[in-house]
Amino acid sequence: MPFNRKPQKFNASIKEVEIGCGDKAVKIGGANVFPFYSFDGTVGNAPKVGVEISDMGLEHEPEGVKAYYAGATTMAEIAKKAAEMPGADFVVLRLEGGDPNGANKSVEELVAVAKEVADAVDAPLVVEGCKNVEKDGELLPKVAEALQGKNVLLMSAKEENYKAIGAAAGLAYNQKVGAESAVDINLAKQLNVVMTQLGxxxxxxxxxxxxxxxxxxxxxxxxxxxxxxxAALSQDDKMLQMPIITPVASETWAVKESTASEEDAPGWGPVEERGVSMEVQTAAADLVSGSDAVILKHPQSVATISKMIKELM
Known part of the structure; x- marks a missing residue:
């Protein structure tokens, strides 16, 4: 008995969001099928890969990352190399130095770094805060103002500070806004609802x-x-039809499998190979689960995930 495949069709689709300007601008989202289900319908834009850099420089990065950026001494030079990394679609500047419990850099200093990076590259730019709700609520609106006309994505607006970030990035300065929730569909939807109610x-x-x-x-x-x-596709839930971006690098390079020395874990193999493995596995899983863009930092990870996307599209 022959197998007759029945395509799973939906009357809804994921919204398409553009980041960046000119020929280098990228679009994420746009699918009306499940991830990589090109046999069912329109997959929209291919998932995108971003390369993370930090205002804290390269001192604490894995050796393979340091080697790639060899010779780059300023944030502008680091940003240019990130934009040129094979497989990269956009650059992500993480302003982790703003953390009050860390380096506690001033808002003015961090805005200057963001401006330096934005002026150095023509690739689309995503700017992440320092993960401190109060500091990001002060910092990201200033970044949105300083980067007017760049069409950047500001990450991330949370329940506690979405009014400040959303009003500045999404309304006053015509930027894109990242809405961050904590692995819960109800929290994700609620944040999108209040963000759109804001205007x-x-x-x-x-x-x-x-x-x-x-x-x-x-x-x-x-x-x-x-x-x-x-819910976005089968239920046409418009408050869940925004594309998804996932910061993978900051999660995977912080776990013990990526940080434990070979002396402390002799049976685990080379530490950097472990880190790359964790980054690649997590990014691949995020993409097939529904993420439209992932943020990585190791050149090997970027090349591997970029190749995976091309072969599955």
Missing amino acids: VSADSVVMNVGTATVGYGYDYVISTMDRVRA
């Missing part, structure tokens, strides 16, 4: 529904992304 266009919102490193309760990530994509 931010749904077409300017990109979701960061959160992630974990594979092996660290990752089943919650898969189920959340699956439910978000299913």
